[in-house]
Amino acid sequence: MADPDAFVAFYREEAEALLLFLARRSFDAEVAVELTAETFAQAWRAWGRVRADSREEMRAWLFTIARRQLGHYLRRGRTRRAAIDRLGMTMPRAHEDDLAAIESAAELPSTRASLGAALEKLSRDQRDAVRMRVVDELPYCELARRLGVSEATARARVSRGIRALQDALQACPVQQEAAP
Amino acid sequence: MTHRFQVLDELEAELERVAHEGRTRRRAPARRAAGGRRARRLALMAAVVLLLLAGATLALAASGVILTGASVPSTPFANPSAGAGLPLPGQSRLLPLRVPDPVGGLPWGMRVVQTTRGLACVQLGRVGDGQLGELGLDGAFADDGEFHPVGPGVLPSYTGGAAGGGATSERGSCVLAYGDVTGGGEAWGSAVVAEFRGADENAAFARRTERVLAGHRRQILYGILGPHAVSVTYRSGDQLRVVPVVPGVGAYLIVLPEQTSTERESQGEAPGTDVPGEGPGTAGPLVAITYSTRGQTCENGSDAETGTTVAVKHPCPAPNPYPPSLRVTPPGSFVRTPSATLEMRGNQVTAAIVSIPDAPFAVTSAAEAYSVSTSACGPHAEGVRSALLDSNVAAGATVSIKLEYPFADPCTRHGVRAQVIYHAAGPDAKRSYGRAPGELVVGSVTLALPRGETGAEPASTRAAGSLAASH
Numbered sequence: 001m002a003d004p005d006a007f008v009a010f011y012r013e014e015a016e017a018l019l020l021f022l023a024r025r026s027f028d029a030e031v032a033v034e035l036t037a038e039t040f041a042q043a044w045r046a047w048g049r050v051r052a053d054s055r056e057e058m059r060a061w062l063f064t065i066a067r068r069q070l071g072h073y074l075r076r077g078r079t080r081r082a083a084i085d086r087l088g089m090t091m092p093r094a095h096e097d098d099l100a101a102i103e104s105a106a107e108l109p110s111t112r113a114s115l116g117a118a119l120e121k122l123s124r125d126q127r128d129a130v131r132m133r134v135v136d137e138l139p140y141c142e143l144a145r146r147l148g149v150s151e152a153t154a155r156a157r158v159s160r161g162i163r164a165l166q167d168a169l170q171a172c173p174v175q176q177e178a179a180p
Numbered sequence: 181m182t183h184r185f186q187v188l189d190e191l192e193a194e195l196e197r198v199a200h201e202g203r204t205r206r207r208a209p210a211r212r213a214a215g216g217r218r219a220r221r222l223a224l225m226a227a228v229v230l231l232l233l234a235g236a237t238l239a240l241a242a243s244g245v246i247l248t249g250a251s252v253p254s255t256p257f258a259n260p261s262a263g264a265g266l267p268l269p270g271q272s273r274l275l276p277l278r279v280p281d282p283v284g285g286l287p288w289g290m291r292v293v294q295t296t297r298g299l300a301c302v303q304l305g306r307v308g309d310g311q312l313g314e315l316g317l318d319g320a321f322a323d324d325g326e327f328h329p330v331g332p333g334v335l336p337s338y339t340g341g342a343a344g345g346g347a348t349s350e351r352g353s354c355v356l357a358y359g360d361v362t363g364g365g366e367a368w369g370s371a372v373v374a375e376f377r378g379a380d381e382n383a384a385f386a387r388r389t390e391r392v393l394a395g396h397r398r399q400i401l402y403g404i405l406g407p408h409a410v411s412v413t414y415r416s417g418d419q420l421r422v423v424p425v426v427p428g429v430g431a432y433l434i435v436l437p438e439q440t441s442t443e444r445e446s447q448g449e450a451p452g453t454d455v456p457g458e459g460p461g462t463a464g465p466l467v468a469i470t471y472s473t474r475g476q477t478c479e480n481g482s483d484a485e486t487g488t489t490v491a492v493k494h495p496c497p498a499p500n501p502y503p504p505s506l507r508v509t510p511p512g513s514f515v516r517t518p519s520a521t522l523e524m525r526g527n528q529v530t531a532a533i534v535s536i537p538d539a540p541f542a543v544t545s546a547a548e549a550y551s552v553s554t555s556a557c558g559p560h561a562e563g564v565r566s567a568l569l570d571s572n573v574a575a576g577a578t579v580s581i582k583l584e585y586p587f588a589d590p591c592t593r594h595g596v597r598a599q600v601i602y603h604a605a606g607p608d609a610k611r612s613y614g615r616a617p618g619e620l621v622v623g624s625v626t627l628a629l630p631r632g633e634t635g636a637e638p639a640s641t642r643a644a645g646s647l648a649a650s651h
Contacts, residue, residue: 004199011195015188015426033187087198093191102185145553145566152372156463162470163377 002048011040019068023106025070029099032106034079037091039066041083114131118165126161133158243457249326250316250333261411263632264354272332274312275426279304281381282398282437286315288383290352290402290433291622293335298545300357301335302404302431305383313383318396320384328472355404355604362468370605371430373403375464377457378438397438401466405430410477413468420467436465468492509610509620514540515628518600518625528636529587532627534598535580538623542575547605552581554598556625558591586627587635599624 018039023032042065052058073079084091094102103109119127130145132138138146144154183189206282260266271294278287285441289307292300305312308327316324356370379385381396401414413422416436425432462468468481480495516536523531534552543549550573553566566582579600587593600622604610609618629635 002199004196007199008192008196011192012182012191015192016183016185019185019188033191036188037191040191042197044195089194089198092187092194094185094187098185098187102187105184141551141568142564142566146556146561146564 002044007044007047010043010058010062014062015040018062019102020106021093022066022070024111026073027108027112028120029102029106029108030094031073032102033094033099034081034091035066035069037089038069038079038081038084039169041081041087041089042069044087045083054073060140082093115165122161122164126157126164129157130161130165212306219635237415248308248348249316249321249324249328252328252330252334252550254331258333258335259571260296263297264299264301265295267293267332267335274307274310275429275431277426277431277433278307279433279435281435281541283381285381288400288433288435290431291330292404292429292431293332293535294357295335295354296545298357298547299354300404300429301352301354301404303330303334303352304376304385304400304402304433305330315384317382317383318380319381320380340527352402353404354546356528371403371405373401373405373466373469375402376400377465399436399438399465401432401434401436401464403430403466405432405469405471408471408473410470410472412466413470413479414465415467416465422470471496480548507611508613509619514602514620514622516540516600516623518598518623520598520625520627522627522630524633525636527633529633530636532583532586532587532598533580533625534583534600534625535578536600536623537578538576539573539579540575541602541604543569543571543573545572546570549579549603550579550622551601551603552583552598552600554583554586554592554596557596558589562589563592563596585636585638588637589635592627593629593635595626595628598627 008152015036018030022035022039023029026032026035039062045060050058050061052061069079081091119130122130125147129143132143132146133140140151140154140158143158144151147157149153149157187476191613258264258266272291273293274289274291277290279289280287286306286308289305289312291303291305291312293303294300303312306315306327307313309331311329313327313329314320316322316326316328321328333649353372353374355372377399379398379400381398403412405412405425407428407430409425411422411424412432412434413420414434415421422471423432423434461626468479470477470479473496476494478494479492480496481492516538518534518536520531520535523533539550541548549568549570552570554563557563565583565588566580567587569579569581573579581600583598586596586598601612601615602622603622604618604620610620611617612619612621615621
């Protein structure tokens with residue numbers, strides 16, 4: 001039988017780390033709060049069926065649920081509240097001060113600055129290619145026409161530009177947390 | 181209050197409430213129906229069966245044996261005359277490459293398939309019992325732990341077109357090829373060097389999920405380099421390693437543990453070539469390609485990203501400039517007068533349909549295509565739009581190509597010139613003045629914005645504009 005007290009204790013231990021984990025990946029404190037709530041709501045619904053031998057395994061399980069929520073949000077551009085709704089939970093509303101504190105704790109301003117700096121470090125060709133593809137959403141054939149290169153070269157520039165940004169973010173200290 | 185952030189305290193209170201409410205409800209269950217005990221027995225039996233099946237799968241996997249599940253479905257909506265086309269019957273060859281996975285299990289392999297549109301498509305996967313396939317892990321195939329063969333009807337998606345040189349996508353790449361490729365033919369049109377980063381160990385490239393963990397990701401380098409290639413050299417830590425390619429097709433496959441913690445698959449490609457010395461060629465950890473030509477061995481160390489040449493011991497001689505057939509072709513009998521009609525949404529022009537009544541050249545493979553593109557205007561070369569008809573066309577047939585949002589940029593509002601271009605790759609290609617090799621301008625037409633109408637913009641441009649305006 002699911003033990004609510006054990007679950008609440010688990011929440012107390014993991015909630016903050018999970019919230020910051022999600023904030024650093026969604027770049028949005030408010031979204032991170034929603035994802036945290038849905039993750040714990042799903043965790044409670046499965047709580048009675050979880051079999052884990054260690055605290056690490058429990059953490060890994062929780063963060064797997066969170067990654068799934070995050071992936072859904074990144075793909076669809078919106079969070080989901082399936083478990084929150086099923087449980088009849090009222091979603092708490094974060095105040096402005098709280099959101100600012102979460103952003104600060106997650107070091108989002110410096111991460112955004114790192115991303116901006118990494119973008120500046122790209123060659124002009126790569127930066128243009130990434131901007132046209134990611135921001136303007138141009139098809140590769142048109143992107144190639146604008147850059148005056150073959151489509152294959154345009155693809156290579158976009159791919160390498162995005163990878164350089166990924167590498168820059170991974171080199172950023174806030175991304176080197178010990179997430180399970 | 182136990183948390184730094186007030187919202188977590190509020191969330192805790194809410195979770196505590198629903199958790200205890202749930203317990204209360206469970207402690208006062210409704211009276212069980214008469215069939216409840218029987219239902220529990222059935223559920224128990226089902227659970228035992230599932231456990232036995234799961235145990236069998238795990239035991240088989242541990243012993244190196246794996247169950248074979250359903251095949252990967254064939255590519256939907258495939259058309260023999262458009263895009264990559266369909267696989268030619270009997271023209272599929274699983275190459276003799278068997279590359280161990282960094283953590284064990286079934287080896288990785290590569291298949292080359294020739295298609296109805298003259299492409300050679302390379303496909304990657306795990307190899308079990310002489311078949312290419314994917315594994316039911318990390319969210320693929322509901323984590324059934326089984327091996328799922330990739331049948332001959334499954335192709336990588338292809339978004340290239342004539343002279344594109346190839347396109348990397350999920351599961352592999354397609355490149356232009358001339359002659360019999362899978363049988364070891366030596367007439368090649370283009371080549372590719374490519375890599376996946378963060379690829380999932382299940383080889384189900386098209387079904388990435390957010391559940392992939394750090395140790396389950398791979399970096400995969402692969403390519404097909406044509407009949408002159410001998411080996412590739414890649415960097416692994418501080419060492420350079422040399423790997424021979426499969427003779428004839430010049431294929432190589434390298435599977436490494438992923439060095440970064442990236443959570444998403446990403447892929448890149450470099451326009452390779454089967455002509456020794458013609459770059460750019462290498463990409464990522466791949467630092468050199470060794471060719472054998474005219475009895476001599478040489479290396480192509482061109483960096484695909486920068487176009488610069490990496491120092492190699494025996495550089496391949498630079499290839500000849502464009503062959504005579506690629507010199508500028510003066511306008512002649514192939515010139516046509518295109519017409520254009522506009523598509524409207526309210527008083528906004530959303531697209532132009534540019535047509536030529538009789539195609540001067542047939543399109544019979546992915547090595548040829550018709551496209552429409554508009555000229556640049558404005559201080560930052562805005563206004564360029566293009567669209568490709570990536571399907572077969574009979575000589576003399578009407579060609580109609582839809583160009584979306586031709587008047588999206590302000591500098592196009594006074595009219596914009598659109599050119600219909602015939603693309604062709606290969607030894608008999610032609611070109612027009614000011615165009616890339618293989619691009620022949622068939623005709624041009626001015627697209628005029630009717631008085632009182634405006635040009636529609638793509639949704640993404642509008643969103644970016646409003647975002648910029650709000651800051």
